[in-house]
Each structure stands twice: as C-alpha cells, then as structure tokens.
C-alpha cells in the first residue's frame with residue numbers, strides 16, 4: 001500500500017511538473033481558477049471519450065473525420081477526458097489544409113489521452129464560455145439543466161385533453177435529438193436540417209416583443225419606382241444584434257439583456273398578385289423586397305429600411321420577422337399573447353419601377369442566397385483556410401487555459417491543442433511532455 005501511495009504521489013509530482021511545463025502565460029487562468037472545473041471533474045469522469053469521437057466526426061472531410069475519430073478513440077484506453085482537444089481538432093476541419101491539421105491535432109490528442117491516466121479533466125472550458133454563458137463548452141449535461149417537464153407526454157397532467165397530441169419525451173433535454181440527422185450547424189441548409197441548439201432565455205410576460213409598422217400603413221398607395229422607407233416601431237427588443245447569417249444561423253440560444261430579447265427584425269415584402277387579399281398563401285420563397293435591419297435604429301425601437309428604387313406596380317404585403325441575434329424567431333414566455341410581428345398591405349401604382357435588387361430574384365437577393373449556399377458548401381463555421389487557422393489558434397489558446405485549471409493535477413494534453421495552430425512544433429512538445437511524464 002505504501003509503495004502504491006508513494007508511486008501515486010510521485011506520479012502527482014510528475015504530473016504537476018508536466019502541468020507547469022505546459023503553463024500558459026495568456027493571463028486567463030485567474031478567470032478560470034475558481035470556476036466549475038472541480039464540479040465537472042467528477043461528473044465527467046470516464047465520459048469524455050464518446051464526446052471526442054462525435055466532435056471529430058464533425059469534420060467536413062469524411063475520410064479525415066474518420067481518422068480523427070479513430071485517433072481520439074485511441075485515447076479511450078486512458079479512461080479519461082480529452083474533450084477540449086477534440087474540440088480543437090473539430091474546429092479546424094473545413095478545408096483540406098485545415099483537415100490535415102485536424103488529423104495532426106487528433107494524433108497529438110491521442111498521446112495526451114494516454115498520458116492522462118490520472119485525474120485530469122478538460123471537460124469544462126470556462127474561458128471559452130465567457131461570452132456565451134456558463135458551461136458553453138462542457139459536453140456534459142449538468143444536473144441542474146435537466147428539464148424534468150420533458151419527462152412527461154402531457155396526456156395525464158393538468159390541461160390534458162383527448163384531442164391533444166402526446167408530446168415527445170426526453171430524460172436528457174433531447175441532447176441527442178439530431179444525432180444521425182443533417183445538423184443545421186449554423187448554416188442555412190435549403191433542403192432541411194435538424195438544429196440541436198437550445199432555445200435559450202425567455203423574457204418576462206411584461207417584456208414581450210410587439211411591433212407596429214408605421215410606413216407604409218395598411219391601405220397606403222405608393223408611386224412605382226420611387227424610393228420609400230419602411231419604418232417600424234418595436235417594443236421590448238434590444239435591437240441591433242445581428243450575427244453572421246451564413247455561418248451562425250440558429251447557432252446560439254436566444255439571449256436577454258436588461259430582460260429584453262437581444263436581436264433584430266427583418267422586413268419582407270411579397271407580391272400578393274391580383275388582389276390585396278388573396279385566398280392562396282403566397283409562396284414563401286418569393287419576395288419583392290427583403291432586409292434584415294441590423295442596426296439599433298433610433299435606440300428607442302424605431303427601425304427603418306430604405307427601399308431604394310421602390311417597387312413595380314402591384315399589391316403587396318409587408319411583414320416584420322422579429323428574431324433573436326442568431327436569426328431564430330423570438331421565443332415568448334406565454335402562449336396567449338399578441339403577435340410579435342406586424343403586417344400591412346399596400347398598393348404600388350403607376351409606371352416605372354423594376355424588380356428591386358433586394359427581391360429574391362434581384363441581384364442582392366441572389367447574392368445573399370449564393371453566400372448562404374457557399375457557406376453550406378464549405379461546412380460548419382464556413383471557414384476559409386486562413387480563418388480555420390485562426391480558429392484553431394483560438395481553440396488551442398482556450399485549451400491551454402483550461403488545462404491549467406486542473407487543481408494541480410496534471411494534464412498532458414495541454415499542448416495538443418497548440419498543435420492545431422502551430423504545426424510541426426507541437427510534435428516536439430508532445431515528445432517532451434511524454435518524457436516529462438515518464439520521468
């Protein structure tokens with residue numbers, strides 16, 4: 001027993017030394033130091049590996065993805081957690097060049113895993129979470145985040161009614177609901193997908209979004225081919241937050257600031273055809289004008305979009321589409337409420353006016369759709385080779401930060417993330433680490 005203890009103590013010393021070698025001077029350690037690392041050490045024990053395989057499988061290049069997954073699985077023998085390194089590898093997967101560094105990172109990760117046969121836990125990267133809420137990078141569902149309301153199908157509770165559909169149920173917040181399906185992954189996938197991002201923060205009933213269009217008002221007539229401004233007044237929206245719609249579509253939860261939804265609105269104008277009040281729903285792919293209003297307007301809910309060049313003669317419906325920052329429709333606290341959006345119908349008369357550039361078949365509309373499709377073609381993050389390298393650097397930095405928060409328990413993975421950013425150097429670092437550990 002004594003010798004085992006001694007060996008264990010010696011291991012800890014070696015591990016501590018390894019941790020010191022890997023120390024990161026980035027300055028973020030303090031922020032992480034008192035955080036959630038400790039809580040997750042237990043929760044994540046022995047659970048990290050499956051998540052690694054999944055993260056690696058997100059690789060855009062199927063062949064490389066498989067290789068990365070295999071490399072991560074290799075770490076399983078160490079029976080510990082490498083979550084962050086897998087994340088670093090996955091982040092750099094969208095181009096051929098990035099895929100190569102992804103594989104390299106995974107290979108190093110594997111070594112890290114084998115060295116990590118003690119108490120290390122990388123599951124929770126508080127540094128990376130700083131801007132996106134607690135535990136944004138842990139792959140463990142926290143007990144206090146489990147929604148027991150989803151355990152029930154609603155068929156026997158208060159409000160149950162024979163006409164009601166049974167709700168789908170889950171014991172784990174549906175965290176794997178999209179598994180095996182095409183993931184939305186921040187992209188505007190035109191043939192359908194499954195989005196696994198949580199809905200997020202919901203405002204109080206007293207802070208629900210409400211909109212009124214102030215121009216053009218219902219029944220208004222506008223001259224064809226002339227500029228006009230669509231103006232709206234929105235209540236209870238922290239307007240002006242508009243994320244990259246090509247790469248981060250539905251990619252983060254709805255969030256609040258000062259109790260109000262952080263987001264933006266859009267205006268969309270559709271040609272109703274021969275009548276202002278048709279009985280057939282308009283084709284949602286067809287619009288005469290569309291604009292996401294990405295500024296905060298007058299700061300008091302007054303927002304506008306200039307319709308340069310106006311519209312050709314016709315009967316139109318204008319509607320708002322209020323959304324959270326990542327473009328999802330706003331989520332409200334109660335079912336019975338007024339609409340968050342407004343529509344008006346107006347007529348454009350006279351000669352002149354052509355298809356607006358912001359129509360679905362206008363130059364801007366087509367360019368926007370093409371950009372969204374290009375992002376889909378590139379894959380998650382829609383990163384170019386240089387952007388991928390930058391992302392890998394960030395991931396590596398976060399990884400280092402995290403690895404220094406293991407409470408003195410060593411983590412030989414510390415430099416594996418750096419591999420993704422620095423290429424060849426990290427291989428030497430990995431060897432050095434291993435020697436350090438063995439010594």
Ligand SMILES: *[C@@H]1O[C@H](CO)[C@@H](O)[C@H](O)[C@H]1NC(C)=O
Nearest residue numbers: 226227228229230304305306
């Ligand atoms: C539209 O709004 C802009 C900016 O507020 C303003 O400069 C312009 O005169 C307006 N155009 C019309 C036609 O009202």
